[in-house]
Amino acid sequence: MTDATMKADDLPEIAPPRSQWRDVWAQFRNHKGAMIGLAVLVVIVLFVFIGPLIWRIGPEQMPTDALTLIRSKNLGPSWGHPLGTDQLARDELARLMAGGKISIAVGLTAMTLSISLGTLVGVLSGYFKRLDGILMRLTDLFLALPLLPLLLVMVMLFRDTIAHVLGLEAGTFILIVSAIGVTSWMQCARVVRGEVLALKEREFVLAAKSIGTPPRRMILRHILPNVLSPVMVAATLGIANAIITESALSFLGLGFPPDFPTWGRLLYDGVDLMQDNPGLVIWPGVAISLTVLSVNYIGDGLRDALDPRIRGR
């Protein structure tokens, strides 16, 4: 506090008001880890989405005649294939790009689902006292479920049926995304509920209530914008969690089908060949780890940047 007043004295005139998001960005830029994480993530996203436009070899492309196929299996790095080839002579670099597309898509979609569910449950139980008891019991119940075993069971049992209805790729995608979303909303709900409970005691909420704001507009206009920061932090961590869960499922053979590369699936396929061709295991693993690590660092930086007690210090 004293620092701030002293600084104000030094200034000749009052500085123009700054928007909150510019402050957040300024604080975020001070977090070295978060900035490196952001840079790495941008590189990975560019690699995955722009890369295939430059690197024109397809992920499923194989030599057509048997002799070249056998000769170009499990190659080491070369100019033609910078990361080598896999057991079917497919280009590992192209497969890594294709796999990343799906892994990142799964991460984003599952995160959106789990954040929406979590925010919905959190706001409802924080705002409406009547719903609080039952919704929080539900949250506790979900927290007490053994999640990984249940995820495995869900995927195992419903995979064929859903794949039958929606097609193999779309079906598996929807199943995995919804399974991850449904089992990971609880932390977000708890945090949001806590924030909403605190917000409800604030004067501006009382003021809005006293001029007769209906609950729906109350939540949309006054509550939701104010719980944005914890939700954003939960969202970044949610992406990391979803990517790890998806690759764990794929690694256990219960994720995407073999011809549908994701980073977890590539790793799983590479395990049997790791004595001949360790690159098949290492590259997808490095990709998963780097993505999750950078997202976690960004989450860390966001948490600091969005916390008004830390910001401006």
Add this chain to the structure above:
Amino acid sequence: MLTYTIRRLILAIPVLLLISLIIFMLLKLAPGDPTAQMPLTIPPDVKEKMKEAMGFNKPLLVQYALWLRQFFIVEPLHWCDVLFGTHFATGLQRIISWQTRSPVFDIIWQRIPQTLTVVGMSYLIGVLIALPIGIVSAYRQYSWFDQIGTFVSMVGFSVPTFFTGVLLIVIFSVELGWFPSIYDTTLVVHDWASFAKQVRQMAMPVAVLALYNAAQISRFMRASMLDNLHQDYVRTARAKGMGERVVVLVHVLRNSLIPVVTVIALGVPTIFGGAIITEQVFKVNGLGQLLITAIYADDVPMVQTLTFIFAILIVLFNLVADILYGLLDPRIRYD
């Protein structure tokens, strides 16, 4: 405290019943024929009879009640028989695995030692590493030790265990040949040579899991120490002329350990169930691997029982954590 414990235990019963219902319904509502895995040479009418013998023609609620009866009445009675030589459970049907046709609990009992030695040991080592790292990181906040510790723990919980495991296998088994990549359960420790072999085969799975556990717990320890280091009572202790060692290791540490102990207690159920992936990577035939093989083989009784046991452990250790919190921190009273 006692009333609180009893109240929580009673409250846990409906929670567990609901969880068991969820698990049961999830497995029952799933499409698919339970006899689909059987040989095609079995005639259809025999298949029908088998289904009937397994109890599939009864209403769902009856099937659920029967499973609960087996889980909560028949199995405890059976273990009572085994321990005391009584005959309560003779003639009562135990939960039978569809894979092996032997009682599910017997198989679980065979698998527990492997899981406890490998996963339990890694949890213990993880905690023992994490606590000093957390303490030093907090005491020297923003020093190089803290920066490295933060980075290592970030890496520890960002890099998935299936990748660290596989990476260790590539380096230490394939390239260097120091450790075996497959855990040999038949190994009996009877002399120093076999003990050394046991240590070598445990080294990699324990290292993978210990890194993962230590990463999380050391973050909690650091945060909790930081919360306490700037409290007034610490300044008072220093003002009284106490040595730095006493201030940090007695005053601050004891207070900071309270939330950490509960976090450690909350992590115990993962010892039994959570190491599914690591057990799969190193081929340790513990509980996690049992679950995976049961899922692959559509062994419904086994999957149902194992998931429910994991759920019971989670609920139980949640309760233990809450009670520990109350016992350790005199400021918190539940009454």
